[in-house]
Amino acid sequence: MAMFMLKGGLSIVAPSARLCAVAGSSSRFSTAVEVSATTTTAAKTIAVPTGHGTAVEQGDPTFLESVDIYFDKAATIASATPDILAHIKAYNNILKVQFPLKCANGTVELIEGYRAQHSHHRLPVKGGIRMAPNVDAEETMALAALMTFKCAVVDVPFGGAKGGIKIDPTKYSANEKESIIRRYTSELVRKSFIGPSIDVPAPDYGTGPQEMAWIKDTYEHLKPNDINGAACVTGKPLEEGGIDGRQEATGLGVFFCLRDFLDDEALVDKLGLTTGIKGKTFIVQGFGNVGRHTIDYIYDAGGLITAIAEVDGGLVAECENGIDIPALKAYHKKMGTITSFPGAKTVKFAPGILELPCDVLIPAALETQIHSGNAGNVKAKIVAEAANGPVTPLAETILEGKGVVILPDLLLNAGGVTVSYFEWLKNLNHIHFGRMSRRMEEKGQRMLINALEAELGNGHKISHEVRSQVVKGNREVDFVWSGLEETMLLSWENVKRISQERNCNYRTAAYLIAIERIATSYRVSGIFP
The missing domain is CATH 3.40.50.720 (NAD(P)-binding Rossmann-like Domain)
Structure with missing residues (x-):
């Protein structure tokens, strides 16, 4: 200790x-x-x-020790038994890969990468891939654990994972980065560390939609018979099966929680x-x-x-x-x-x-x-x-x-994985949100306005400006933002309630919610074999 x-x-x-x-x-x-x-x-x-x-x-x-400290603090007031708590805390799989990169100048460089899968209580596991020079096993493990608890807090049915490639992406050309990402992805495929039902990466520090598109393309080339191949990764460009609203999702989730906190007179009065x-x-x-x-x-x-x-x-x-x-x-x-x-x-x-x-x-x-x-x-x-x-x-x-109030990461930045969940569902359904409903919604809204005009009589007409505001079917991004707001605010209300009931801070309340939900999953499903 x-x-x-x-x-x-x-x-x-x-x-x-x-x-x-x-x-x-x-x-x-x-x-x-x-x-x-x-x-x-x-x-x-x-x-x-x-x-x-x-x-x-x-x-x-260290970062990993910090995650353990926060977990242990919540575990002291959790109803789960010590053996289940130990199971929840443990890391299931940790993969380290090393592979050569032939650089543009003709030299060969050894690239190091990691993928940690913290918990399989729900599948697939989910977590971003970052590219940074200080990536290591400990950081990747800590981030994977946070993903497990984060998903549980906002009731997204994923286990936690995280990946990283130990490079400074600013020092590599686009072609070199593409080669690194594709080779890293192929290593994940070989070890069964990626797939729509296994492990679904996403962007993180140093990566973005372009890198996710390379991951998707590589996976689909190596797994051509997987009809759900597009769901192997989220955070993709819209043209490659991404979802409208993913880019701003984490920031919008932060905003939703902050707005709700600052609108609560009882909470802000204390500050x-x-x-x-x-x-x-x-x-x-x-x-x-x-x-x-x-x-x-x-x-x-x-x-x-x-x-x-x-x-x-x-x-x-x-x-x-x-x-x-x-x-x-x-x-x-x-x-x-x-x-x-x-x-x-x-x-x-x-x-x-x-x-x-x-x-x-x-x-x-x-x-x-x-x-x-x-x-x-x-x-x-x-x-x-x-x-x-x-x-x-x-x-x-x-x-x-x-007297400073801390709104914890476990809840506050969960907007990204929430909308990644929506993108994963979109890819599995092979249809974007709103395609089957938007015109039907607009038709119903027009019928309502027409009925209102008829009821008013005397040739009364709703103005074009009002009509255009009312007759507006939901786009994909409208569904995404609505689902994100519902998820974040419901989760915040749960965290706030548990904090008050158990007389603990918001972080401990969030960890407690996560622990109890994961423990329930293990109790109901049992332990294999």
Whole structure:
């Protein structure tokens, strides 16, 4: 057992590490920079802190140990027996592959990849594939476990998995990346680690729709008799069987939960806040797929984005109205970076931005970004975990001691896997949502308007503007957003209820829901043989 000490004598006991390698990728956001940056707003000058090292440097648990700590905390109040809890916690399969890549310059490079399958209580298992230079077995295992519990919390019928390829994708050509992805996929096929009913990957850090299209094409070439081959992977381009709404799904799920929390007067009163997103200040770490879409929805709802942290630097608003997000998006599209955006102050040390004052802090990048070294300086009232594992257990203890509310990753960023579930169903059904119903809905709506006009009499006609608003059948994206909102809000209500009933924080409540659902699955299905 490993004990992690906090100031003031508090401690957290963690299970023994199963692997010694440092997990996560905190170095991308937590590497010290010698420059101390300051920025001026209309009201005052704000010094951006220069950081407190990485989580590991501070002596925090590793990412994998953190997942174990959170699980064990919930397990103490779960009804499941110790033997079932041990079964839930265990990892079923872990695959490591190594294969050669012939680079464009003629050299041969050895590529290393992983795929972890945490739980088979539901099949297929589900989880993204990331490409990053710090991918390792421990990180992949931790992320796979989170996927198991995340799916259970939002009642998506998948087990948890995760994959990774240990490369920096920015240093490889498109052709080289395609070769890597295709060879990695072929290794998964050979080991039966991919398939619509076995294991369904998705995008993650460093991968996107293009990589998923290569995975699908490779699988279908190697498994030509699988009529459901398109369902072997999600997050694909629309043209390759993807689903409308998948790109923004995680960010929209974050927004739905945040909106519901901030609309709850009883909850926000305790934090000294008024209800609603409008006028609240937000700091977001990460301007990738999750962070960017989260920012979009918050901005559209009237929230003020006062700072954004990225890998190569950060931005701090210079006026009370926050950063002009439409202008920033146009700049980012043109320049490929947010740094030096003329509408805000650029700072060189992005991690220090996490310590600036705001109402809501949203880490939407990588794990272990808030740790015992910087948690004491976080000034947000709410930390909304859009990333996987951004807050270490030591940091959680510090933050909660200051009255900060943490909305956990297990719930908050489950929008991505929820819509991946919808895409998987679409591929299995071989038909997009709305194809059989949209025109029928519009026909019914027209009949209703015609009946209303007839009832009103005297030649009364509904205006063309009103008619066009009413006669509107549901598109695929309408079904997706409706299903996502239903899933996220129902899951949030469950987490909130369990938190109140069991007198625990939201993270423990989410883990408890997951544990009980998985334990029920094992009790009902039994243990084979």
